[in-house]
Amino acid sequence: MRFFKRTDIIIVSSILLISLAIWVFYGLFYADTPVMAEIYYESRLVERVDLGKNEDRVFTIPQNEHVVFRVFRDGSICFEESDCRDRICIRSGKLKTVGQSAACLPNKIILKIVRKDRYSKDDPDIIIG
């Protein structure tokens, strides 16, 4: 009696190939999962912005039209204008990396960069500075 049958090898090879394909798929897909910007007003999520659309545009949120955001073609986003007095939100500059955030405290708005889908455990948890 042979230890391996031909069909055994096919089954084992198939399992290994499928495993490899899944591993490669997850590696590619999740490693480069696009990032989103999330905008919170009074701690409620009010807007999600896909930063991978290669677009340059300005927009506001319905909750406060005096605060203007701008998305850039390079996938970054910033507070463009605000009626707050300290302008710390605008000075926070462009954000594009997961874990970055900026806030306009007087207007109770937070802008932060998140993964579009699942977080990798190698993603930045928070970025300061």
Add this chain to the structure above:
Amino acid sequence: MKKIISLLLALSFSLTLSGCRQGKKRYEAQFLQLFDTVTTVVAYMDSKDGFTEFSSMIRDTLNTYHQLYDIYHDYDGVQNIKTINDNAGKRPVKVDNRIIELLKFSKRTYAETGGRCNIALGAVLKIWHDYREAGIDNPESAVLPEMDELKEAARHTDIDKIIIDEENSTVFLSDPKMSLDVGAVAKGYAVEQTARLAQEKGYDSALISVGGNVRAIGSKDGKGKPWNIGVQNPDDNSELLMTEISGRSVVTSGIYQRYYTVNGREYHHIIDPQTLMPSEYYKAVTIICPDSGMADYLSTAVFNMPYEEGLAYINSLSGVEAVWVMRDGEVRYSDNFKQYVKSD
């Protein structure tokens, strides 16, 4: 063949178990009402309810510290640091032990850092605060404080005139013109105490950040995988470095957001107690050490030290590392800082 099938079954079973252990989901919450900045709480947990309970506990604990350490506002039934300031030269104020512990910590570290960060500098900081606020409101007429005015205020910044009576739980400022400003240490100290409380309650994996005062509780997965804390370049928000920490704190002091402009020049908010002017050594200083209160305090104290002095001081401390961004953009590290820099 049976052996192979058994092996595959065992392998898939072990992977499933591993998946269960790692199946916790990432949750993140942010609060706006604490310490005039953004608070972020991150944790990997089994359920949203569990995370909500945890983040609410963190928020409520920090809010208590926020009220106690506030120098601008009164709260019903709370004798806080503003109460102490309001009664300078008048009477001792009975306060919560958490205020006394903060003041003792700040006095101790003041002595250790050669007075580079002084919580009794309130009289000087208030002048800068008022000029900065006026300059932000009316940029065309923004001016600097007169040095004579600053020097007069500096006569009322003696930290030894903070009289702490532990037996009666009172604090008295014996100079009527002095005031406390704990802005350089309160956030970090509050984060540290909150993290310790969370650990006492059994939480062993979470991240708390109050305005960039970051404290990691344990590791990311409870098994040693460190948290990834990025520090951005003060010039363009690009990544300066990515650190890996477990059970430690990362705090940055920088000059690039809170400032006002006079005659085309920016004047930031970190005031050197020796010159009474905005400190001019660096763009940013980042500290990593186990205690978030110490990290917060040191980030300001080292910011006010010349580089050689700061480097020697940091290297003399056990478990404390620092990175400096010099005015010309050069980045310098303490002797063992790079052990925390993520490599990939």
